[in-house]
Amino acid sequence: MGFVTTKKHANGLEYVDISTPHCKARIFLQGAQIDYFEPTGKKPLLWVSTADDYQPGIGIRGGVPVCWPWFGMSSTPGFPQHGFARTRIWTLDSVKMNEDAVEIKLSLPLTDNDREFWPHNTSVEMSFRLNETLSISITNINHADYDVSLTQALHSYFPIEDIHQLKATGFEGANYIEFAKGPFPQAQDHVDFTRETDRVYTELATTQALHTVDGVIEVSRENSKSAVLWNPWIDKSQRLSRFNDDDYLTMVCLEAANVLDDKVTLAPNESHTLTTHIRWK
Numbered sequence: 001m002g003f004v005t006t007k008k009h010a011n012g013l014e015y016v017d018i019s020t021p022h023c024k025a026r027i028f029l030q031g032a033q034i035d036y037f038e039p040t041g042k043k044p045l046l047w048v049s050t051a052d053d054y055q056p057g058i059g060i061r062g063g064v065p066v067c068w069p070w071f072g073m074s075s076t077p078g079f080p081q082h083g084f085a086r087t088r089i090w091t092l093d094s095v096k097m098n099e100d101a102v103e104i105k106l107s108l109p110l111t112d113n114d115r116e117f118w119p120h121n122t123s124v125e126m127s128f129r130l131n132e133t134l135s136i137s138i139t140n141i142n143h144a145d146y147d148v149s150l151t152q153a154l155h156s157y158f159p160i161e162d163i164h165q166l167k168a169t170g171f172e173g174a175n176y177i178e179f180a181k182g183p184f185p186q187a188q189d190h191v192d193f194t195r196e197t198d199r200v201y202t203e204l205a206t207t208q209a210l211h212t213v214d215g216v217i218e219v220s221r222e223n224s225k226s227a228v229l230w231n232p233w234i235d236k237s238q239r240l241s242r243f244n245d246d247d248y249l250t251m252v253c254l255e256a257a258n259v260l261d262d263k264v265t266l267a268p269n270e271s272h273t274l275t276t277h278i279r280w281k
Contacts, residue, residue, distance in 0.1 A: 003019055022040055051243055059082075061240075066126065092105075125139045152264065174203050210254065226259045
């Protein structure tokens with residue numbers, strides 16, 4: 001059956017350590033952030049920069065950071081980019097393990113300081129289902145007596161060995177905005193990488209694939225019509241924190257999202273769950 005235990009990183013961050021016949025994985029309570037997932041007999045499916053030293057209070061540069069309750073820059077000056085959930089300590093609510101999979105659920109208790117950024121009476125939960133496939137869900141519930149809107153993303157970093165040989169497919173028919181310009185129609189099904197790429201896709205099909213040197217990574221989404229495709233390339237890599245100058249060569253982000261016209265608006269007592277599924281195809 002394997003085991004699921006809680007451990008502490010050398011720098012003090014607590015995490016859930018998972019080892020089963022299906023996979024090995026690690027999920028940090030800070031940010032409810034999974035940074036390692038390796039299906040049995042296959043290579044790891046998530047990328048983390050070797051420049052990151054796992055400091056408390058700082059989101060990990062890799063794995064799957066949680067962008068909530070907004071994606072990108074806030075409309076309020078001084079608010080943290082991509083929200084505050086990725087630097088907060090989440091509560092481990094439950095662990096269930098059977099022959100098929102491990103299921104782990106976490107929730108985010110909002111403090112008085114958090115209410116400065118998010119004054120709404122909502123709750124947010126993260127759930128992970130792990131076997132040969134990694135499934136990650138974020139669920140929002142509106143307990144207020146008025147509508148609440150938010151944007152969010154599961155900011156997945158993938159190892160791709162060589163960006164020059166990467167081909168991303170499954171994009172035909174969508175539109176994208178890049179560097180605050182667009183929308184542009186995606187005429188081809190595939191995307192190649194020859195420069196900085198920072199595209200927010202809308203009306204996107206539910207499944208994409210990353211054709212890498214090591215195989216094909218399939219990324220699919222539920223309750224999402226938007227996704228982000230990102231590689232910082234050369235110049236931006238030199239400006240990023242906790243990121244080596246040459247890291248752009250071995251990573252790409254393909255993020256399940258609810259952004260732009262795909263934002264989440266919850267009526268009173270309504271809930272919404274965004275899910276991404278990640279596997280070697």
